[in-house]
Amino acid sequence: MQIEEIWPNYRARIKAFLHSKVANPADVDDLLQEISIKVFTGLPTLSDPSKLQSWLFQTADRTIIDFYRKNARAKIVDPEDLWYSSDDPGIRQELENCVEPFIRGLPAETAKLLMDIDINGMSQKEYAKAHGLSYSTLKSRVQKGRDDLRKAFDDCCNWTMDTRGNIAEYHLKPDNCKKC
The missing domain is CATH 1.10.10.10 (Winged helix-like DNA-binding domain superfamily/Winged helix DNA-binding domain)
Incomplete structure (x- = not known):
């Protein structure tokens, strides 16, 4: 299996999947690029070609989860949002x-x-x-x-x-x- 054979067949479906999970189109494009890199580097490790589709979408799903985790850590916290700010x-x-x-x-x-x-x-x-x-x-x-x-x-x-x-x-x- 080669990425050149696989990626054109699944790119649009993965992008639609990303749009269903991520609101910002620029983030979708960034994630799609990141997923394509992961697919390119990870494809040789896929031992069962019949599991290609599930592997691709699992890769996409994990990438989305990582994206949200990274953004949650980077969020600037307003002191008013902290649970202990009004603690007696x-x-x-x-x-x-x-x-x-x-x-x-x-x-x-x-x-x-x-x-x-x-x-x-x-x-x-x-x-x-x-x-x-x-x-x-x-x-x-x-x-x-x-x-x-x-x-x-x-x-x-x-x-x-x-x-x-x-x-x-x-x-x-x-x-x-x-x-x-």
Whole structure:
């Protein structure tokens, strides 16, 4: 298979695919050029010619994903868009003092997991490897542990959230939770 045989047959379809995913025509042309280079360099590695079309569109799809990732990183962030810009430091400090006691109130295995990952800064991949767990299993356990931690906070406090999802204020529930 040669690029000269393939590219003319698929170029228009790939360009239409790009137009369906990317609004700016100049970006479409740039991406089409990038895809053609990837096809030219990667074509010799394609072992099954019957998978040519799916390989071409997978290449196009990955190129689009890379394009959006690159543009997301390059975006200039306005301080007004940051979630913490209206955070009340006093409320945050008070609640930070409760995190460890609430974690320690969880089952021992969950507490160790959250302490190592969320408090001590161990990466989830490192933790999974050190404890002989698959990464996907660990991610599920971390999510469940964080949900349990959130429930511990919910059991103890009433929350008021602002429009950005930040805690505007909180009050202890009448049963006077004394976990923190």
